[in-house]
Amino acid sequence: MLQVVFTQLNHKMFQKSEKIDFIEAVQKSAELEKVCREEKKELAGHFYLIEKDSDGSPIYTGTFQFGSYKAPNLYQHIKQNLEQMKINKQHEQDKLILLSKMEDCLPDIFKLAEKNEHVHLIGLDQSRISKLKKWQRRAIYSIAGIVSLTLVGTATFMSLVISNGKHDVQKQTNLVKEQTKIINQYEHALLGDNASILNYFDKHKKDLTKEQIQLYAKLLLDQKKYKDVVDLYKNDVGFVETLISTKGSIDQLREYNASFPTDEGKFDLLFADKKYANLLKLTKVEMTVKRSEMKTYAYLKTGNIQGAKNELLNNSNEELKQKITKFEDLTKQLKDIDNAISISKESKKNDDVKKLTDRKNELQKQLMSI
Known part of the structure; x- marks a missing residue:
């Protein structure tokens, strides 16, 4: 801690x-x-x-x-x-x-x-903001802030070029209008009109910033337009799988994996389905810290304590470390109890056998709950 x-x-x-x-x-x-x-x-x-x-x-x-x-x-x-x-x-x-x-x-x-919403969207009626997902609001506020700063910079630059007459004022005026249009798209999105911003992104795919691409992809995923997201990321199906997995939606991951199967998707779904032995058979999976933690837990649940310890070196998760220690201790206790039960049976001490068996069942429940 x-x-x-x-x-x-x-x-x-x-x-x-x-x-x-x-x-x-x-x-x-x-x-x-x-x-x-x-x-x-x-x-x-x-x-x-x-x-x-x-x-x-x-x-x-x-x-x-x-x-x-x-x-x-x-x-x-x-x-x-x-x-x-x-x-x-x-x-x-x-x-x-x-x-x-x-x-x-x-x-x-x-x-x-945190994003300071009032700086970039001061004119927006906050009471009308729809119950968007938290990541949507954060992403929209973030990108709107960037665009707003760009707009301010463009406006300042315009004042300079007008004063010295060395640049095309009309070109800069059009740029300001375009930036203002983008701000309006984000405001509509904050009020629940995702169709408007999706339409804008679709028309300007080639000119989107990295942040805009991320927001576009997440909005498309909400509508389960997996093919469009894969196209957006140039057919990197593994990256899109990780993106969905990060959101934590297993149902959506199943749908995506049905159309775009990957070893990473299979790995994540096997973990969700608690099929730990099958998960450990997969060898060609791009490992992340999260998947390393999943693999550590899979080793533990299949009784491979040494495998869990070895994999723990790749993620150093303190909670998993404690689980391994507890699993190891309970396994030792169960082994000792089995020996004690055998000795009691040979001595025909039925009362001791019953007490030891009850204790064994209790420890097994603890082991299963890890």
């Missing part, structure tokens, strides 16, 4: 040098960030992360500038910094492990990336 220690922060909500659990630190940081924004002030909070029950050596240090609007909570602050770091391959796994540990102990509400 992760813990946080703030070494410099002048606020009653945090005690200096106090060790607090990561989830509590994130929750408090979100509250303090909100307070600082409302009071229009900034506070610098120096902190470091440690592993609970470790020697106290920091695994991450940083400074969270409360009230700066740069991040809504401590987790988002750390995540943003880690993603921006330029590190070598040797430390890339350490980064992924830390991100995984933070995400595993947090409720989803703290994992949502």
